[in-house]
């Protein structure tokens with residue numbers, strides 16, 4: 001089991017962040033760690049993403065990965081910056097193959113059974129389901145469970161703290177991902193800590 005899957009299984013939540021400045025990565029990660037969360041996906045959706053990721057990569061209390069990775073060149077760039085794992089919004093065999101070559105854990109997005117089959121063909125058993133709300137939400141997770149009983153999914157897109165337990169209670173859901181703990185804008189470590197702590201409490205109460 002890779003470090004990403006292990007941490008997802010523990011936290012059951014992958015925070016997704018869009019940074020406005022690289023320096024925001026520091027209070028972001030400090031707040032997540034203090035609030036009891038051990039993962040963050042720093043996206044390449046803003047110019048601050050890659051340098052911000054490089055500032056906090058290499059921590060072990062919070063595993064810092066790269067998100068919105070669309071190309072092979074971006075895989076190389078985020079791995080050079082120290083990303084512990086790669087997340088993609090959609091399924092690109094070339095991106096997945098590059099991650100496998102480099103030995104970096106990858107969580108590729110899928111939206112259809114065909115994309116699940118393509119992921120399985122490359123030897124993966126864990127995928128991100130995106131955009132989960134628009135694909136049908138928890139009902140889509142249930143529908144995929146029939147043909148793919150061994151698949152582990154991480155639904156993402158339009159998930160709030162309140163609906164997260166409904167996904168997490170379903171067999172096959174390893175974790176959910178979302179941006180509610182790490183909203184865009186100036187980052188306060190204390191605000192992130194409080195949101196992280198509230199999420200940890202809500203998810204454990206809602207799922208057990």
Ligand code: 3PG
Nearest residue numbers: 016156157158159178179
């Ligand atoms: C993602 O990339 O997984 C999503 O943008 C996170 O979804 P959310 O912003 O709707 O929570």
